[in-house]
Amino acid sequence: MKTEVLPAFAGENELNQAAIEKAGTLLRAGEVVAIPTETVYGLAANAYDGEAVSKIFKAKGRPQDNPLIVHIAKVETLSDLVAEVPEAAKKLAAAFWPGPLTIILPKSEKIPDAVSAGLPTVAVRMPSHPVAHAVIEAAGVPLAAPSANLSGSPSPTNAKYVFDDMHDRIPLILDGGSSAVGVESTVITLATERPRVLRPGGVTVEQLRELLGEVDVDDAVLHKLAEGVRAASPGMKYKHYAPRAEITIVKGTLKEFRRFLESKEKDAFVLCFAGEEQYFPRAVTYGEADDGLSQANRLFDALRELDEQGAKTVYARCPQLSGVGLAVYNRLIRAAGFKFVEAV
Ligand code: AMP
Numbered sequence: 001m002k003t004e005v006l007p008a009f010a011g012e013n014e015l016n017q018a019a020i021e022k023a024g025t026l027l028r029a030g031e032v033v034a035i036p037t038e039t040v041y042g043l044a045a046n047a048y049d050g051e052a053v054s055k056i057f058k059a060k061g062r063p064q065d066n067p068l069i070v071h072i073a074k075v076e077t078l079s080d081l082v083a084e085v086p087e088a089a090k091k092l093a094a095a096f097w098p099g100p101l102t103i104i105l106p107k108s109e110k111i112p113d114a115v116s117a118g119l120p121t122v123a124v125r126m127p128s129h130p131v132a133h134a135v136i137e138a139a140g141v142p143l144a145a146p147s148a149n150l151s152g153s154p155s156p157t158n159a160k161y162v163f164d165d166m167h168d169r170i171p172l173i174l175d176g177g178s179s180a181v182g183v184e185s186t187v188i189t190l191a192t193e194r195p196r197v198l199r200p201g202g203v204t205v206e207q208l209r210e211l212l213g214e215v216d217v218d219d220a221v222l223h224k225l226a227e228g229v230r231a232a233s234p235g236m237k238y239k240h241y242a243p244r245a246e247i248t249i250v251k252g253t254l255k256e257f258r259r260f261l262e263s264k265e266k267d268a269f270v271l272c273f274a275g276e277e278q279y280f281p282r283a284v285t286y287g288e289a290d291d292g293l294s295q296a297n298r299l300f301d302a303l304r305e306l307d308e309q310g311a312k313t314v315y316a317r318c319p320q321l322s323g324v325g326l327a328v329y330n331r332l333i334r335a336a337g338f339k340f341v342e343a344v
């Protein structure tokens with residue numbers, strides 16, 4: 001199948017209506033289309049059509065037991081997808097939609113098993129990207145969409161990276177420029193006794209606690225970390241978002257990092273913060289030190305750039321674990337297969 005790439009914008013703030021219509025038509029016909037969102041690019045299909053949704057899993061090589069997020073254009077659509085809309089969901093939607101927050105609730109019978117991977121719950125998000133919004137409207141149905149990368153690779157934040165992974169696998173990619181957030185949405189479940197964050201993202205745990213009071217952070221966000229500390233060489237099964245290079249996160253100050261690097265392979269690459277590249281012959285930067293948002297914005301691109309430059313061994317500077325930095329760390333530690341060392 002030949003993959004067409006169409007510009008999603010006709011002018012600076014004007015949508016390319018012909019491209020949006022084409023996407024809508026393909027989606028209504030049960031096809032898969034890659035679309036820009038403010039988090040990362042998504043691989044979309046009609047969420048009510050189990051057969052269309054199964055094409056997403058095939059295109060990505062995604063394990064069947066990993067459920068998809070359903071994307072909607074209006075808050076009112078949420079009640080079609082879930083068994084019941086609790087007060088907490090209304091609060092979250094009012095505060096953070098449209099935006100990078102996914103809410104999990106017990107699902108309605110309209111959601112096929114292919115979307116929820118057989119779980120009794122469904123994950124729902126309302127994206128803020130104008131193209132995503134327009135495509136959902138043009139399709140006339142909610143769209144199930146995971147990130148538009150091959151399973152295991154870094155999520156794509158522009159149309160070129162989608163094409164690298166998805167050419168000949170899907171009929172259409174809409175090019176809407178770079179994704180603003182750069183990492184996938186925050187995922188919070190309201191299907192547990194207390195709200196629980198399953199994946200950190202652009203909406204921070206601090207913001208969620210301010211709105212809802214007590215919010216748990218799932219063990220899997222932090223617990224695998226603890227296992228990583230103990231394991232000298234963690235298994236590939238913990239590796240996600242991964243470039244071909246072997247990444248090791250190096251904890252410590254810039255000074256300690258530089259000293260640590262002196263004893264390392266001469267051809268090693270460094271993944272560092274903006275301004276630090278002057279100290280290293282082979283460096284790729286990912287955002288400003290102490291600015292989680294700018295790091296999130298750069299991380300996945302930086303991982304792909306390391307591959308493009310042929311990096312085999314990479315030592316990475318460590319982000320802070322608060323705010324959006326938690327999401328950055330969560331992705332980077334998986335890209336590194338949970339491998340890190342203390343520089344001191
Ligand atoms: P992606 O769209 O590729 O970012 O992946 C969607 C993420 O949401 C994955 O981490 C899924 O495991 C998670 N997810 C989607 N639906 C559910 C659900 N019903 N329960 C728990 N996690 C979910």
Ligand code: MG
Nearest residue numbers: 146147155184
């Ligand atoms: Mg993904």
